[in-house]
Amino acid sequence: MQIVSKIVPCLWFDHQAEEAARFYTGVFPGGRIHLVTRYPKAGREIHGREAGSVLTVEFELAGQRFTALNGGPVFTFNEALSLQVMCEDQQEIDHFWSRLGEGGDPRAQQCGWLKDRFGVSWQVVPQEMLQYLVDPDPAKVERSFAAMLQMKKLDIAALKRAHEGK
Known part of the structure; x- marks a missing residue:
């Protein structure tokens, strides 16, 4: 093997x-x-x-x-470890958010994070999110981050508008 x-x-x-x-x-x-x-x-x-x-x-x-x-009930998942799904577009975000979240904990949804029905934490994130957070313009970073904090499932169009100041 x-x-x-x-x-x-x-x-x-x-x-x-x-x-x-x-x-x-x-x-x-x-x-x-x-x-x-x-x-x-x-x-x-x-x-x-x-x-x-x-x-x-x-x-x-x-x-x-x-x-x-x-392995038995000795260990359980927590948010200290999550799996990131880097999405190309809103359709991918919608797909993974919906499917991975089926039967999961709706209280554990914030800023693109969700917990699935097995207790595994996932981050469903647009690929361009990192660009918004490392932009050399601090005002753009602040707006992008503030917009993200208001979301459960991330909305690419809304994040882009916030980044651009619109």
């Missing part, structure tokens, strides 16, 4: 690794599952999982490999 990426994020789930991987690969065009591994009989006294139940799911989204692990 060949390792494709040197760094592969591993997402720890209680028991929803396969469900999450199937959901994510359905949200991202071209997303796919590469491999499912299963718990063996060995170590059941440590991991507590039935032999044959899903251990890991190797999957790919937009060219990035991930591992989803069924």
Whole structure:
């Protein structure tokens, strides 16, 4: 077996690794599952999982490999780690915001951030947002940032108007 990426994020789930991987690969065009591994009989006294139940799911989204692990309820996701989706246009923002947010926590939506139904935090961001935040004109940066703070799902046209002072 060949390792494709040197760094592969591993997402720890209680028991929803396969469900999450199937959901994510359905949200991202071209997303796919590469491999499912299963718990063996060995170590059941440590991991507590039935032999044959899903251990890991190797999957790919937009060219990035991930591992989803069924590790039990010991650890949960929080906002200290999020996955950024850099979007080319408002249609992409609308798609990813809507799909990733299905069944998620609506209270955890601010400035392009959302939490999905598995507790994973995502940032759905227009690619040009960084340009607005590093503009050499501090007034443009202030307006762009202030506009972003008022949004849940980011609106490219509104951000552009704020950046331009319109």
